[in-house]
Amino acid sequence: MEIHSRMCHMWTLPYVAHAGKRHFADGNLTDDRTRDRLIRMGHDVVRYGALLHGQFQQDIEGGAGPEQGLAGFHAKS
Numbered sequence: 329m330e331i332h333s334r335m336c337h338m339w340t341l342p343y344v345a346h347a348g349k350r351h352f353a354d355g356n357l358t359d360d361r362t363r364d365r366l367i368r369m370g371h372d373v374v375r376y377g378a379l380l381h382g383q384f385q386q387d388i389e390g391g392a393g394p395e396q397g398l399a400g401f402h403a404k405s
Contacts, residue, residue, distance in 0.1 A: 345369045
């Protein structure tokens with residue numbers, strides 16, 4: 329999934345958190361370490377998403393051409 333996301337110019341976290349069948353019982357997450365990693369990853373998505381969105385906006389507003397990076401390319405699409 330990460331490779332396909334990157335091919336579509338999407339940003340991905342540089343690490344993952346896995347939760348498999350063994351971490352669940354009756355549809356509920358039962359493994360505390362896995363829960364902790366998933367919560368931490370959720371916080372990072374919010375934190376880095378806001379940073380990237382701000383940079384995306386700056387790039388779009390910051391001129392024309394290559395200095396806009398891929399943000400400018402996608403804004404025109």
